[in-house]
Amino acid sequence: MYAQGTHIPQPPHSAGATLSGFRAHIEPHQIPSPVDSIEDDRVKWANQTYMTLPGSHVPQSTTEFVAIDQGNSSPKFIRVSTWNMPSTSRLAEDLNIPIVAIFQPFADLDDREEPVPLIECGESGPARCEKCGGYVNPWCTWTAGGTRWKCNLCAHETRVESDYFSALDANFARLDYSERPELQKGTVDFVVSSSSDYWASNPPRPNSFYGLADSTLRDAVRRPQKMRYVFALDVSSASVTSGFLASACVALRTVFYGRFLKDGSEAARACLPLECNIALVTFDDALHIYDLSPDHATPRQLVIPDVDDPFLPLPSSAFLILPCPRAVIESLLDSLQQRQVSFPPGATSHSCLGSALRASLAALVHSGGHVVSFICTPPDFGAGRLVPLEHSNRDETIDDKKFYMPRDVEWSNLGEECADAGVGVTMFMAPTKFVDIASIGAVPSLSGGDIFYHWDFKPLRDGPILESQLRRLVTRNTTYNCTLRVRASSGLRTDHLMGNFHLPNPSTPTFGTLDADKAFSVSFTHVASISPHQYASIQCAVLHTTVDGQRRVRVVNLALQVAELAGNVFRFADMDVVISHFMRQCRSILAITRTPTLKLSAIREELTEQCSAILYSYRRHCAAATVQTQLIIPEAFRGLPVYTLSILKSKPLKAKYIDPDARNYHRHKLLGASVRSTMYHLYPRMLAVHDLNDSIALPHPETGIAEMPSLMRGSHVFMRESGIYLIDNEELQVLWIGQSASPQLLHDLFGVDDIFEVDIQLTELPVMETRFSKQVRNILAQRCKEKGGRRTKLLIARQNFDAAEIEFADMLMEDHNNAALAYPDYLSLVHKHITTAVQNGSALSPGASIRAPW
Missing domain, CATH: 2.30.30.380 (Zn-finger domain of Sec23/24)
Known part of the structure; x- marks a missing residue:
């Protein structure tokens, strides 16, 4: 056991808000901890299988578990805000628990679970x-x-x-x-490839630039085909000089053909799905289309200088090809990669991104597919050109709507057209200045794609992360040409749908692509009472085309018990879903609002009201006999206040200045994130790695399974200056080293004895043959595996020395930071709301006027 040292002072970072007025002293060690709930649930399901029949408690989203489908879908595919449905609208309104289901229909399953059954249906x-x-x-x-x-x-x-x-x-x-x-089974796949009734429809509004697209556009529907990818690369001067273009070429080559070491051994395996056609496009102030057919020894480049009216000058057979034979494609990637060494004459600092996306859509409009773009420079040429904002700096207020809405309707229209055509658009961004994600990000947001954001791109640090993200993109379970429908049993009606998709009508979202990492939520309202003697049913059907060209319908079913008592509804409530719904609700408000008077502060106050209303409802209907001044929190919602506070501190909503691009990037990410990712992003996982015992995070000698260490609470109150702590919010990992950290630990982990000799530029930990090094590297490897192989940026922060400590401190959600209250103060505020409502006998619900007394 290493020396414990003393508790550290709060790390340096931006100040938080203060709670005015009287506040009773609250001991941080005695307030509800989300970590206790996470760890208890993890232990419970470590050696227990979850059976999906109605009536049992469901594992938390943060728990690794094995489920057996008994007619209800696994919680990995669908989670609901309460697993006991209120029988009447009056009961639902009284409890203030939103009736919400969050679907992740193509979620990854554990290796120990049965695959989703595949059912042939015929004509x-x-x-x-x-x-x-x-x-x-x-x-x-x-x-x-x-x-x-x-x-x-x-x-x-x-x-x-x-x-x-x-x-x-x-x-x-x-x-x-x-x-x-x-x-x-609650989750099944119906194969409907042979029935044209289930084929994808051709887009309803083909434009003139689809001129050389396939003649099947004249048909109402199109036969399912294998996935087609178009890779569009920014070749502007900023992309070349930053090394982003070269890193993108390296990542593409590895994904297409693998990577080999000098001795011939395989370092990374090729992972592009078999027989998927690909195309490559480059753009700066002109658009470059490449004929990659194997008839040519080198790629033939066609330049389209008229980027205002782009067109596709090649038939799809010459533009979209198989990645083998590889000579022509490797020749093109080599020439692009060499631009960093021999900067080409006439290189420009402009970008016609919109024109490149339009040309890519023209190539895929008759089949559907995926456009993967690499962006470094804001689009200032061609379709959807954006004029640079005059004051895109810290002088702007965080409520300025021009930063959160597309400035040109072209981008929203393009996103909708991509979704209609069954084309998803993903953007890898490495901007050196403001690129206006609010505008160009509308395309991936509406088409079901991703945004990967690499600010201040450094090839050595960010190149491997970029490659891992691209690898995950092409290897995860991905579908395209997707439409879905959510149905509920009599007495329930679907209300609002929230996620990254296009909604051509209120009940049928359209996705260009929908993959294993994407989730969306659906809220329900009562239209009639539901009998407690029957189940309330929910069904989601996703009509889609697989990567290998098979048309299927994935059906997700759930039957819920119906409750007449408030206590039963609270007993089976799912806080993780409620919190994820709060996040999506806020993201949707920021995405669609055009009301100049709506401010982020109003959204934050509304969130606090929602949190207080749920706890007050429990107090009123389930614990009315308790002392009025006592704070009563139901077991299912013990972490509700701290997670609500974490939403207020999240980058899309925090009150301090955040770069508008970063704010909009996180808005996009959280709108489509799974419940698990949302919870870990809001309250990052934190470990005291200096305190690992001898067997933790090492393979068991018999089973070969490495048990992961327990988490700790995210606050400086629980840290010591002799410690080493790892924190991870799914986007960033920070390894914090205390000033009094043991030299032996430093030597075991970094190979140096002095904290000042630790290389803070490390992008991954050195391989040391020590137990401590193996343990920490195993923890990082396990985190990477949980993300499907997607690596996360790692920063080293030495106490009171490195700028990375600011990022670390901002992830301590229980502290007084991010221009918001500390957890004890916020709990006092919520308690004050509830106590005043109890003493006055007044109602407390979201939207009620409860702010005046404070």
Whole structure:
């Protein structure tokens, strides 16, 4: 055991807000800790399998667990804000718990779990309800001797087709039940490639620049095809000099063909899906299209100088090719990579990004696919050109709407057209100045794509991260040409849908691409009472095309118990979903509002009201007999105040100045993030790595599984100057080293004895043959594995010496920072709201006027 030292003072960072007026002293060690709940749940499910039948408590989103599908989908595919549905709208309104479901329909499964069943349907397609269109599932019932089935969503009875008929047994179950996965499993894939009724529709509004696109555009629907990728690279002077272009070329070459060491051994495997066609486009103040057909020894470049009216000068057979044979493509990547060494004459500082995206869309409009763009310079030429803002600096107020809305409708229109065409757009950004993500980011946000943001790009530090992100992009479960529909049983109605998609009508979102990392939320309202003697059902159906060109429908089903008592609703509430919904609600407000008077401060106050309203409802309906001044928090919502405070401190909402591009990037990311990613981003995982025991984070000699260490609370109050701490918010990892850290630990981890000799420019930890080094590197490797192989930037921060300590301090969510209250002060504020409402006998609900007393 190493010397413990003393608690450190609060690290240097921007000041937080103060709570005015009287506040009773609250001991930080005694207030509810989110870490205790996370660790207790992790221990509970470490050696226990989750069975998905209704009526049991669900593992938290932050817990690794194995689920067995018993007719309800795994919580990895769908989570709801309460697993006991309120029976009436009055009960739901009284409790102030939003009725929300968050779907992640293509989430990765544990290796120990069964894969999603694949069901061949033939020409007739899957069995569906004649009235509501719902798909047959384990919760429907069979009547009339098996000739009809009753929909669990609308209660309509539908005739069974002759080729789907089966007689019933004495329990009214089909005799072929064991042979029908769709009647046993909550999540299934129906293959519908042979039925043109399920094929993707051609876009409703083809533009003139689609001139040389395939003639199938004349058809109403198109046959499913394998995924096609267009890679568009910024070759402006900023992209070349920063090394971003060269790093992008290295990443593409590795993804296409792998990487090998000098001795011939494989360092990285090629991972582009087989038989996927690709194309390469480059752009600066002109657009460069490449004929990559193997008929030429070198790539043939066609320059399109008229970027205001771009067109595709090649047939798709010459533009979109297989990546093998590789000579022509490698020749092009080599020439682009060499620009950093021999800077080409006539290189410009301009960008026609909008024109490049339009030309890429023209190539994919007849098939769908994925456009992956690498951007360094703001678009100031061609379609969607943006005039630089005169004052894009710290003099601007954080509520200035021009930073949060697209400045040219061209970008929103382009995003919608991409979604309609089944084309997703992903942007890798390495800006050296303001690029206006609010404008150009509308394209990936509406088409279901990603944004990867690398400010101040450094090739040695950020190049491997870029490569890992690109590798994850092409290897994760990705679908395209997606439309979805969420249906609920009688008594419930879908209300608002929130996520990164295009919404051509209120109930049918359209995604250009939808992948394993993306989630979206749906809120529900009561339109009638629900009987507590039956289940409330939710079904999500995603019609999509797989990377290998198969048309499918993924169906996610959930049946919930119905509760008449407030206590049962709170008992089975899911705080993780509620918090994720709060985040999406805020992101949507920032994304769609055009009201000049709406300010971020009003959104922050509304969040505090929502938090107070939920806790007050529990106090009022489940703990009314307690002392009025006592703070009562339900077990399911013990972490609600600290997570709400974390939302207020998040980059999209924090009151201190944040670069507008960074604010908008995080807004995009959190709007489509999974519940798990959201929770870990809001309250970063923190470890005291100096205090690891001898066996933790090392493979077990029998099972080979390495147990990860327990987390600690995110506050300087629990830190010591002799410690070494690792914090991770899914976007950034910081290794903090105390001034009194043991020289032996430093030697074991870095190979040096003095804290001043630690290389803070390290991008990854050195490989040392010490137990401590292996443990910390195993922890980092496990975190990378949990992200699907996507690496995270690592910073080294020595106490009171390095600028990275500011980033570290801002991630301590319980501290007095980020222009917001410390956790004890915020808990006092929430308590004050509730106590005043209890003493006055007044209502407390979101939107109520509760601010006046303070």
